Amino acid sequence: MSSTPASLSDAETPSLEAQFLAFAVQLGALRFGEFQTKAGRLSPYFFNAGLFHRGASLGALADFYARALLKAQSTMGLDVDVLFGPAYKGIPLASATAVALAAHGLDIGFCFNRKEAKDHGEGGLLVGAPMQGRVLIIDDVISAGTSVRESIQIIRSQGAEPVGVLIALDRMERGGTASDPTPHSAVQEVQEQWGIPVVALATLEGLLTLLRESKDPALASHAEAVAAYRDRWGV
Secondary structure (H helix, E strand, O other), X not given: OOOOOOOOOOOOHHXXXXXXXHHXXXXXXXXXXXXXXXXXXXXXXXXXXXXXXXXXXXXXXXHHHHXXXXXXXXXXXXXXXXXXXXXXXXXXXXXXXXXXXXXXXXXXXXXXXXEEEEOOOOOEEEEEOXXXXXXXXXXXXXXXXXHHHHHHHHHHHOOOEEEEEEEEEEOOEEEEOOOOEEEEEHHXXXXXXXXXXXXXXXXXXXXXXXXXXXXXXXXXXXXXXXXXXXXXXXX
């Protein structure tokens, strides 16, 4: 399996990526300044999918996910039977994406897990559609790959097949800590370890393009800092 993140690049994809990034900036989910990451690095940008917390913004985000999946189906052959949203952020993402896909003419099931199995009522660990066939994991980002690993274990325990991961942003930076970085990104490690593609709505390279081409001086002013961060920590 190639360590290069799955690409949707064609005439439409830059437009889809640019639209998503501009939307995230406008909403404040993608912001610039100085932020400390889990790895202990000072990042000049930060993405928080938790800020898509109104009906209109979540619906718009889900439509981006749906369009990216439909494109991946046509360009990569990424056929999917069920969407799986790992608790907690993946739950609204998978649910809303299923609604958006239905609006595009693709009606498929979605399910999600509980953090603790329910011991009454219907019981069990999973809620929603039966976990069967080809399952796509939907989440916001991949940090250390822990959520993906747990999701794959859940999917396989049900006799289903994990076929990919769909996320909002690929930071394209080395894993590990600031003092002990790894040579690969979390996305690359997921692809190499599990042999499944990771599709991102946007990447660090796309973000840099947006900043460099922006006609907004305030937005364009962050390009240098983001490029320097990529040069230091990028893969």
